[in-house]
Amino acid sequence: xxxxxxxxxxxxxxxxxxxxxxxxxxxxxxxxxxxxxxxxxxxxxxxxxxxxxxxxxxxxxxxxxxxxxxxxxxxxxxxxxxxxxxxxxxxxxxxxxxxxxxxxxxxxxxxxxxxxxxxxxxxxxxxxxxxxxxxxxxxxxxxxxxxxxxxxxxxxxxxxxxxxxxxxxxxxxxxxxxx
Amino acid sequence: xxxxxxxxxxxxxxxxxxxxxxxxxxxxxxxxxxxxxxxxxxxxxxxxxxxxxxxxxxxxxxxxxxxxxxxxxxxxxxxxxxxxxxxxxxxxxxxxxxxxxxxxxxxxxxxxxxxxxxxxxxxxxxxxxxxxxxxxxxxxxxxxxxxxxxxxxxxxxxxxxxxxxxxxxxxxxxxxxxxxxxxxxxxxxxxxxxxxxxxxxxxxxxxxxxxxxxxxxxxxxxxxxxxxxxxxxxxxxxxxxxxxxxxxxxxxxxxxxxxxxxxxxxxxxxxxxxxxxxxxxxxxxxxxxxxxxxxxxxxxxxxxxxxxxxxxxxxxxxxxxxxxxxxxxxxxxxxxxxxxxxxxxxxxxxxxxxxxxxxxxxxxxxxxxxxxxxxxxxxxxxxxxxxxxxxxxxxxxxxxxxxxxxxxxxxxxxxxxxxxxxxxxxxxxxxxxxx
Numbered sequence: 001x002x003x004x005x006x007x008x009x010x011x012x013x014x015x016x017x018x019x020x021x022x023x024x025x026x027x028x029x030x031x032x033x034x035x036x037x038x039x040x041x042x043x044x045x046x047x048x049x050x051x052x053x054x055x056x057x058x059x060x061x062x063x064x065x066x067x068x069x070x071x072x073x074x075x076x077x078x079x080x081x082x083x084x085x086x087x088x089x090x091x092x093x094x095x096x097x098x099x100x101x102x103x104x105x106x107x108x109x110x111x112x113x114x115x116x117x118x119x120x121x122x123x124x125x126x127x128x129x130x131x132x133x134x135x136x137x138x139x140x141x142x143x144x145x146x147x148x149x150x151x152x153x154x155x156x157x158x159x160x161x162x163x164x165x166x167x168x169x170x171x172x173x174x175x176x177x178x179x
Numbered sequence: 180x181x182x183x184x185x186x187x188x189x190x191x192x193x194x195x196x197x198x199x200x201x202x203x204x205x206x207x208x209x210x211x212x213x214x215x216x217x218x219x220x221x222x223x224x225x226x227x228x229x230x231x232x233x234x235x236x237x238x239x240x241x242x243x244x245x246x247x248x249x250x251x252x253x254x255x256x257x258x259x260x261x262x263x264x265x266x267x268x269x270x271x272x273x274x275x276x277x278x279x280x281x282x283x284x285x286x287x288x289x290x291x292x293x294x295x296x297x298x299x300x301x302x303x304x305x306x307x308x309x310x311x312x313x314x315x316x317x318x319x320x321x322x323x324x325x326x327x328x329x330x331x332x333x334x335x336x337x338x339x340x341x342x343x344x345x346x347x348x349x350x351x352x353x354x355x356x357x358x359x360x361x362x363x364x365x366x367x368x369x370x371x372x373x374x375x376x377x378x379x380x381x382x383x384x385x386x387x388x389x390x391x392x393x394x395x396x397x398x399x400x401x402x403x404x405x406x407x408x409x410x411x412x413x414x415x416x417x418x419x420x421x422x423x424x425x426x427x428x429x430x431x432x433x434x435x436x437x438x439x440x441x442x443x444x445x446x447x448x449x450x451x452x453x454x455x456x457x458x459x460x461x462x463x464x465x466x467x468x469x470x471x472x473x474x475x476x477x478x479x480x481x482x483x484x485x486x487x488x489x490x491x492x493x494x495x496x497x498x499x500x501x502x503x504x505x506x507x508x509x510x511x512x513x514x515x516x517x518x519x520x521x522x523x524x525x526x527x528x529x530x531x532x533x534x535x536x537x538x539x540x541x542x543x544x545x546x547x548x549x550x551x552x553x554x555x556x557x558x559x560x561x562x563x564x565x566x567x568x569x570x571x572x573x574x575x576x577x578x579x580x581x582x583x584x585x586x587x588x589x590x591x592x593x594x595x596x597x598x599x600x601x602x603x604x605x606x607x608x609x610x611x612x613x614x
Contacts, residue, residue, distance in 0.1 A: 077493075113533075114533070115531050116385060116386065117386065157357045
């Protein structure tokens with residue numbers, strides 16, 4: 001969680017005039033991403049609108065994304081909720097109970113190191129595991145839908161494990177579609 | 180002249196014996212000769228025609244034969260005899276002199292009703308005799324198909340097995356950056372020509388598969404953020420959802436009689452295999468595990484189904500009877516196995532294998548024995564069979580930000596070829612032979 005200044009981070013800060021970039025940096029740190037070398041390609045892919053951390057009013061979607069953390073990460077081929085992910089989901093559950101007006105969709109994703117059909121199923125399992133954890137923390141199942149994108153919607157693109165670990169994720173989206 | 184001709188096509192079959200039926204006129208010997216492919220030198224002359232259509236048809240025929248890896252078209256610049264009457268006996272000495280063991284001559288004319296008439300003769304130059312001669316009629320815009328049909332006839336005459344040139348491939352055309360990739364269903368001739376988009380790029384589409392009668396495609400679409408299996412009529416463009424399932428349906432494929440779609444249904448994190456009868460609309464559950472069961476593919480007789488499951492830990496291949504009974508694991512090598520596809524001949528199952536950080540395309544017998552890896556690299560995935568069970572197409576993804584491309588490879592593991600497509604391409608599915 002410490003924010004060391006790797007070269008990539010320095011580059012990010014040089015771009016900090018764009019408020020969305022600030023939000024992106026914060027969101028990644030809050031989400032417990034262990035690797036700071038490879039950032040997702042654009043803020044838009046994290047579902048962030050304009051406006052950074054300072055602009056996030058409590059109860060807004062920016063508040064959820066930036067201050068709570070909208071995503072958790074998984075180990076390779078795994079669907080178990082890691083300890084760092086549990087912390088994120090605990091915060092999500094508290095926030096969602098405080099702001100009950102939001103229906104949510106949980107998107108399950110896989111990294112590219114698998115075949116297409118299996119990854120669709122794996123993403124579905126991750127979304128279901130995330131939904132079940134949130135339900136166990138008091139979020140009504142009726143508010144939650146799930147959808148799997150398999151390996152078709154990566155946020156990080158490179159050819160090593162640092163990217164793959166960012167792509168193995170479940171993202172809690174306020175509103176959104178799913179089944 | 181009466182002496183039997185012997186055209187030798189030397190195939191490297193990597194220790195695998197494949198016996199082909201001998202064709203009627205020329206006797207073809209298949210020499211099992213590991214590691215040494217010796218394609219048959221063949222001269223494909225420009226077909227006689229009033230315009231350049233004859234030369235165009237000849238070049239498509241020559242390209243098909245060359246890509247198969249079993250033929251080596253002789254450079255036209257080396258030709259000695261200029262064929263002026265394709266129905267006359269050629270001067271075999273002129274063709275033997277340039278080592279063309281086979282010779283193709285032909286003519287294209289226009290019928291009174293506007294149709295093209297294409298006729299060809301295949302000659303055995305060393306035996307000094309005609310091996311076959313046929314003619315075809317078609318609409319002028321279908322001239323490439325006529326060329327593919329003639330190439331199939333030549334292939335069959337020389338090798339004794341059916342060709343695969345008059346076929347199409349459905350695939351997913353991919354464009355845009357990897358993080359926002361746009362996907363469209365597309366269809367093309369097997370040689371990469373006549374590409375046509377079948378869907379717009381609004382929704383993610385995946386895993387298209389041909390129906391046995393080639394008129395329909397089943398695939399998965401994220402339309403309306405509801406990932407489900409669809410059926411598309413190629414002629415009309417009409418689409419419909421397959422079944423009314425309570426969760427994501429994916430990985431569809433037709434039964435060999437075209438009456439059913441087999442697919443996976445995802446519910447609460449588990450994926451099981453179902454069929455839906457397209458006439459009665461009844462659905463049948465075939466697997467019932469707390470695992471990921473997917474990628475089902477029927478044997479050509481419809482009696483059995485191969486699929487992948489991680490019920491034992493990692494993904495492995497299993498075979499079951501068509502009613503779901505007798506589920507038996509068949510893959511036991513190092514690594515994991517997925518996307519099995521039963522050969523149209525029934526004798527082999529092609530698969531994707533992940534091992535030691537690499538992705539390979541391989542084949543094994545339906546009982547799991549005789550595993551052979553055809554190609555290995557950073558990422559190879561999703562095999563599909565040519566209708567003669569001789570060539571496999573798949574997609575390959577390089578590391579990094581680029582996209583996938585389609586490749587074909589001979590069952591021997593030789594003759595790997597990229598199929599050029601206008602954009603990135605994945606999930607190829609080969610059609611049966613057209614009619």
